Amino acid sequence: MRDRRAGLAALVLSALLSACGNADGDTGGDTDADPAKTPATTGIPTLTVSPLPEEPPTGRLIAEMRQSSRDAAAGRMEVWIDNDTLESVTPARITYYDDRFRTPLQGERLREIPAQSTRGFQFPLPPRPACGTTNDAPVSLDDPRGSVRVEYAGRTETLLVADETDVAGRYTRARCLELAIAKVARLSWSDEVTPGDPEAVAPGTEAVLTLVVRTSGRPGPELRIDTVSGTPVLSPVGTDAWRPDASITGDAPGTRIRLPLKPTRCDAHAFAESGGATAFKIGLRLDGEPGQITLRMSPAGAANAIAFARASCGMLEAVGSQG
Incomplete structure (x- = not known):
């Protein structure tokens, strides 16, 4: 709303300045005209540009959902509240309600x-959402699923939360799929990224990323791991994605899937924006149904993987600068 007002003001000002160029009539006449008939001075009109009237605020609080890559890595989402009023608002409590979560979530x-x-305002995402068919319902931007109750100055307001990118829905569907997969096997990344010692890694060296599969010990549906995608910093060797083509059942022994690894690219920009550098998307089928999850490395494993990539890129001296 405020951006539209600024844009309109700029457009009006541009039109007024264009009009100034022709304020004295046609300036493209004969340059050889009689000087006696030409005024000694040319009057420059003075234009007063009155500011456009400010569009009055709606007098409402407006809420929308957002999630950055860092939010996703930290297991949280954010509700942004636009205070479109003339007074400041200091919330004493903000509570998020959504039938896809078992309990209300408290804002931080x-x-x-x-x-x-x-x-x-940040909201930690619950590890066990309310899984079921309700999470598969399509998102309607005209009918938000979530709302927040904002308590401030002795007042309480309930706001529908616009969620254009379906943050809450994507999280609950992915997490419910992870919980279903866990009934067959638990998937994790090994913290060791071989070769393990960055100081022993020569530029151009490749390594191995290991997917650890710990089966549940119970019979049940089959889990097939079809693909594992690389990240902006870490990639498979010789292909666009790893294709383990692994078939897993809960009553079978666990396994370790080795994935040849190399840096995706070696410019500093890639490492500077590496919030998702060690979050790998896994394409799979559970009992024949296709799905995708994002499996993140532990902090220790992520540090080892980034250190390897820097060393393989000849950037080992910058390892210590990573927080």
Whole structure:
């Protein structure tokens, strides 16, 4: 809303400035005209540009869902609240309600929202959402599934939360799939990324990433691991994606799937934006139904993987700069 007002003001100002160029009539006449008939000075009109009237605020609080890659890695989502009023608002409590979660979620980092400003509030995502067919329902932007109750200054307001990228829905569907997979096997990444010692890695060296499969010990549906995708920093060797083509059942022995690994690219920009550098997407089928999960490395494994990539890129001196 405020951006539209600024754009309109710029458009009007541009039109007024264009009009100034022709304020004295046609300036493209004969340059050899009699100087006696030409005024000694040319008057320059003075234009007063009145500011456009400000569109009045709606007097409402407006909520929308967002999630950055860092939020996703930290297991949280954010609700941003636009205070489109003339007074500051300082929430004492913000509670998120959604039938895809078993209980309401409490907002964190509560702080003042100045008038005509927006602030984001974090909500940790629950490890066990309410799994079921309700999570497969299509998202309607006109009928949001979630809402927040904002308590401030003795007042309580309930706001529908616009979720254009389906943050809550994507999380619950993925997490419910992970819980179903866990009945067959638990998947994780080994912390060791061979060769393990970055100081022994020569530029151009390849390594091995290991997917650890710990079966549940119970019979049940078959889990097939079809593909594993690389990341902006770490990639498979010689192909666009790993294709383990592994078939797993809960009553079979566990296994370790070795995936040849190399850096995706070696520019500093790739490492600077490596929030998803060690989060790998796994394409699979559970009991014949296709799905996809994102499997992240542990902090220790991620540090080893990034150290390997830097060393293989000849950037070992920068390892210590990674937080």
